[in-house]
Amino acid sequence: MAPAPSALHRLEIVEQVGSTNGELLARLSRGEALREGDWLVADRQVAGRGRLGREWQDGAGNFMGSTVVAIGAGDPPAHTLALVAGVAVHRAAAELLPDAAGLTLKWPNDLLLDGAKLAGILLERRGDHVVVGVGVNLVQAPKLADRQTVALADIGLAVPRDDFADALARTFADELASWRSSGLHQTVARWTQRGPVVGTRLVVNPATEDRLTGQYRGLDPAGALLLRLAGGADRAIHAGEVELLRNEED
Secondary structure, rough: OOOOOOOOOOEEEEEOOHHHHHHHHHHHOOOOOOOOOEEEEEEOOOOOOOOEEEEEEEEOOOEEEEEEEEOOOOOOOOHHHHHHHHHHHHHHHHOOOOOHEEEEOOOEEEEEEEOOOEEEEEEEEOEEEEEEEEEEOOOOOOOOOOOEEEEEHHHOOOOOOHHHHHHHHHHHHHHHHHHHHOOOOHHHHHHHOOOOOOOOOEEEEEEEEEEEEEEEEOOOOOOOOOEEEEOOOEEEEOOEEEEEEEOOOO
16 A cells, blocks of 8 residues: 655646746745745646756656755755655655566666666756756656666556655655765665666766776765776766666677
8 A cells, every 4th residue: 555645745736837947946046935845746848858958758647846955054965965866766666666676776867677767867956955856757758869768657557647746755755854864874875775786887978088987886975976997996976977788788
């Protein structure tokens, strides 16, 4: 039985918006008070986007939503909210699957199902607030030239959008509280439990240099990805695009 909806969060459902992230950023710019724990969820996004300016397909029936976190003086670094969101999305999706073994977090902000992208996360900061946007393929997956994608409907699961929204609001609130009370080390550990197997071969395209190939060695205490290079040295990756390689790929 699914957990009961939480009274601690509110879901605001809108029929259409440019993007849920963009709308919350605009509200912050207008000085509106936004309550932590509330989510803006759209039936349609006409200007949705992902990392690096990529478009995020409308995907009617999919989950497209955003929430706001107010950064306090004692909080861990704001960018590590990507790890918080990743664990929360993994937990919410895992509750729906008869076997969650195929779910894997891919640093910094994707959730994979059997190697195909199921969900993505986008963080955008405005002053002392971070807007956390999440897109999950519930009923249909966008066709992307550079990666495989999957929806829960493709594996025979019919998940009502609002049910998923409530589950994610609950798991995100849990993980955010842990991030604040237990510290970043706990969030890193929880992400690592859900990430790739240590030794998985990766290609990393850092923002300012040529691509690197190596083995995944986990995350460092600050949440950076650790890549073991061919010479045996471990390199901390703080930003970049990551691709998991199959054994037969170079």
